[in-house]
Amino acid sequence: MGLLVDGVWKDQWYDTDKTGGKFERSKSQFRNWITADGSAGPSGTDGFRAEPGRYHLYVAYACPWAHRALIFRALKGLEEMISVSFVNWYMGDHGWSFEDPGDGIPGDDLFGLDYLYQIYLKADPGYTGRVTVPTLWDKARGTVVSNESAEIIRMFNSAFDGVGATPGDYYPEDLREEIDALNDRIYHTVNNGVYKCGFATTQSAYDEAVGPLFETLDWLEDRLSARRYLAGDRVTEADWRLFTTLLRFDPVYHGHFKCDRRRIADYPNLWGYTRELYQWPGIAGTVNMDHTRRHYYISHETVNPHRILSVGPEIDLDAPHGRGG
Numbered sequence: 001m002g003l004l005v006d007g008v009w010k011d012q013w014y015d016t017d018k019t020g021g022k023f024e025r026s027k028s029q030f031r032n033w034i035t036a037d038g039s040a041g042p043s044g045t046d047g048f049r050a051e052p053g054r055y056h057l058y059v060a061y062a063c064p065w066a067h068r069a070l071i072f073r074a075l076k077g078l079e080e081m082i083s084v085s086f087v088n089w090y091m092g093d094h095g096w097s098f099e100d101p102g103d104g105i106p107g108d109d110l111f112g113l114d115y116l117y118q119i120y121l122k123a124d125p126g127y128t129g130r131v132t133v134p135t136l137w138d139k140a141r142g143t144v145v146s147n148e149s150a151e152i153i154r155m156f157n158s159a160f161d162g163v164g165a166t167p168g169d170y171y172p173e174d175l176r177e178e179i180d181a182l183n184d185r186i187y188h189t190v191n192n193g194v195y196k197c198g199f200a201t202t203q204s205a206y207d208e209a210v211g212p213l214f215e216t217l218d219w220l221e222d223r224l225s226a227r228r229y230l231a232g233d234r235v236t237e238a239d240w241r242l243f244t245t246l247l248r249f250d251p252v253y254h255g256h257f258k259c260d261r262r263r264i265a266d267y268p269n270l271w272g273y274t275r276e277l278y279q280w281p282g283i284a285g286t287v288n289m290d291h292t293r294r295h296y297y298i299s300h301e302t303v304n305p306h307r308i309l310s311v312g313p314e315i316d317l318d319a320p321h322g323r324g325g
């Protein structure tokens with residue numbers, strides 16, 4: 001793992017010394033928006049019109065943030081309009097690579113490059129910052145549109161509706177306030193909360209993260225006893241954002257990131273809800289648990305120095321979910 005500094009790759013792990021052992025996620029830097037007419041979105045510049053065949057998505061199956069983008073691409077039927085490349089599950093000294101993982105999953109079939117950071121350099125030869133997935137590339141302008149998943153899923157949700165996307169609005173006007181509030185709590189304590197536990201390098205930083213993580217999970221368990229989905233009877237963006245963390249919880253975060261007060265399988269509502277979302281049309285095809293478990297256990301040398309891949313729990317995501325009956 002590393003980052004680019006003035007266009008040069010530096011192999012260095014997150015520096016938690018400056019933050020008292022706490023993991024602090026950097027802000028994404030490419031913040032343009034694809035819009036229906038090419039006008040500027042809430043940030044960035046204009047000129048990124050929704051056009052079939054124009055954009056390319058770089059993702060890792062392992063990554064919960066990239067998984068959101070893959071999910072929205074599937075929900076909105078954008079597979080033919082937005083092409084995709086997968087990085088290798090192993091994130092090594094050069095960051096994400098396109099080395100062939102040997103399982104038939106294509107690497108960078110757009111440029112044939114070796115590393116994801118080379119895509120960032122194409123967009124900005126002097127780039128300084130982290131090189132992350134998801135990354136959304138514009139083939140027409142030869143630049144990165146965005147590397148912020150929260151914004152990529154909003155673009156996918158609506159920008160392509162006029163050019164043949166599958167109908168469906170996961171961020172409806174009347175629920176926006178509620179979705180934003182849910183996202184805010186879930187991002188800080190759950191989506192990023194598991195990373196704060198796993199990447200903490202002091203006991204106090206871990207303690208500070210693990211309490212709120214399970215408080216929120218307990219709160220969500222209770223909420224889902226009376227509601228089918230987080231914001232009521234419609235599935236929304238908030239559900240999909242939570243889902244990518246819940247899916248990885250028992251197979252990865254519980255052991256590897258020490259999030260082990262309870263498993264998701266110990267929460268009847270959260271576990272049924274996770275299975276329901278997994279069984280949603282098109283979603284199982286966005287999941288690759290083999291890449292996911294290998295990525296975390298084998299890439300994170302500071303967390304798991306001997307790189308032993310644990311056996312993992314026996315779970316059945318296809319079991320009847322029992323929700324909504």
Ligand SMILES: N[C@@H](CCC(=O)N[C@@H](CS)C(=O)NCC(=O)O)C(=O)O
Pocket residue numbers: 001002003027028062063064065066095130131132133134147148149150
């Ligand atoms: N805020 C970003 C975070 C993306 C992110 O951190 N992705 C991880 C993989 S799970 C990554 O690529 N990390 C590489 C690094 O930080 O160097 C988003 O949501 O898109």
